[in-house]
Amino acid sequence: MAAVKKMHNIVLLFIYDPPLITLKQYMLNVSQLAINGNDCYKTDIKLLQKSNISTILYNLYLYFFAYYSANTTTDRPLLTYRLLRCYQTENRCYQKGESIGNIMGIVVHSTGAANPNLKRYVDYPEELGTNEYGNHWNNSDVSLMVHAFIGKDKNGQVAIVNTLPYEYACWGVGNGTYGSYNYSPTGHIQFEICEDNLTDINYFNDAVFGAAAEYCAYLCKSFALSVNSIVSHKEAHDKGYGSNHGDPDHWLAKFGKNMNDFRARVTTLLANS
Numbered sequence: 318m319a320a321v322k323k324m325h326n327i328v329l330l331f332i333y334d335p336p337l338i339t340l341k342q343y344m345l346n347v348s349q350l351a352i353n354g355n356d357c358y359k360t361d362i363k364l365l366q367k368s369n370i371s372t373i374l375y376n377l378y379l380y381f382f383a384y385y386s387a388n389t390t391t392d393r394p395l396l397t398y399r400l401l402r403c404y405q406t407e408n409r410c411y412q413k414g415e416s417i418g419n420i421m422g423i424v425v426h427s428t429g430a431a432n433p434n435l436k437r438y439v440d441y442p443e444e445l446g447t448n449e450y451g452n453h454w455n456n457s458d459v460s461l462m463v464h465a466f467i468g469k470d471k472n473g474q475v476a477i478v479n480t481l482p483y484e485y486a487c488w489g490v491g492n493g494t495y496g497s498y499n500y501s502p503t504g505h506i507q508f509e510i511c512e513d514n515l516t517d518i519n520y521f522n523d524a525v526f527g528a529a530a531e532y533c534a535y536l537c538k539s540f541a542l543s544v545n546s547i548v549s550h551k552e553a554h555d556k557g558y559g560s561n562h563g564d565p566d567h568w569l570a571k572f573g574k575n576m577n578d579f580r581a582r583v584t585t586l587l588a589n590s
């Protein structure tokens with residue numbers, strides 16, 4: 318089984334485009350793969366067909382270098398929630414593949430629609446169930462994309478799914494007065510939390526103060542980001558780097574919370590990791 322997993326990781330590494338990413342990020346990706354074994358094959362195989370021999374040899378070299386590093390590090394950030402990976406390769410943002418530049422922080426979004434199921438947005442039927450309406454974001458007509466979504470998988474469990482390589486700029490926060498947290502030099506990793514009807518405190522605690530806070534702690538540790546670099550979409554707008562939205566602060570307020578409470582939760586998680 319371990320040998321199969323290693324082979325799978327090798328196949329997965331072919332999906333990356335070496336000119337776009339740094340060796341450090343490459344190693345982070347491999348570390349994540351070593352921790353989380355859930356990735357979707359169909360994406361990998363499709364992109365593998367695009368590889369040429371020099372790319373494959375380069376990837377093999379990096380694989381062995383990074384695999385060694387991943388197995389000698391002692392401070393892997395831990396998640397109690399499942400972190401899946403399924404890049405939405407048909408999405409226009411993925412196809413464009415613009416660089417995020419140096420990652421400067423994290424933007425937290427919530428979807429603004431009462432549908433907590435990940436399959437609404439993410440095309441990954443094996444783990445999330447089938448979107449019977451075909452209105453997920455794995456479609457070239459969709460001009461929105463974030464690096465991850467948090468919501469319910471096919472079994473109703475809250476999970477995290479990474480939908481866009483972290484090296485890519487996402488189309489999440491739009492533009493503000495001074496620029497955009499989508500792009501260099503102010504590029505941020507961004508994710509959406511799937512909203513329900515905003516009255517269920519159990520789902521709120523699970524998705525927001527559970528999975529989203531853990532994911533932020535994980536990203537802070539993985540990319541050496543400070544907790545103060547975590548902002549909501551609303552805060553991004555208030556700072557002049559995003560369009561005028563109120564998410565997810567409006568959801569937090571329903572339960573007497575705000576982004577300072579959220580950042581405090583991330584700080585606690587990091588201190589305990």
Ligand SMILES: [Zn+2]
Binds near residue numbers: 425426427489490564
């Ligand atoms: Zn938003």
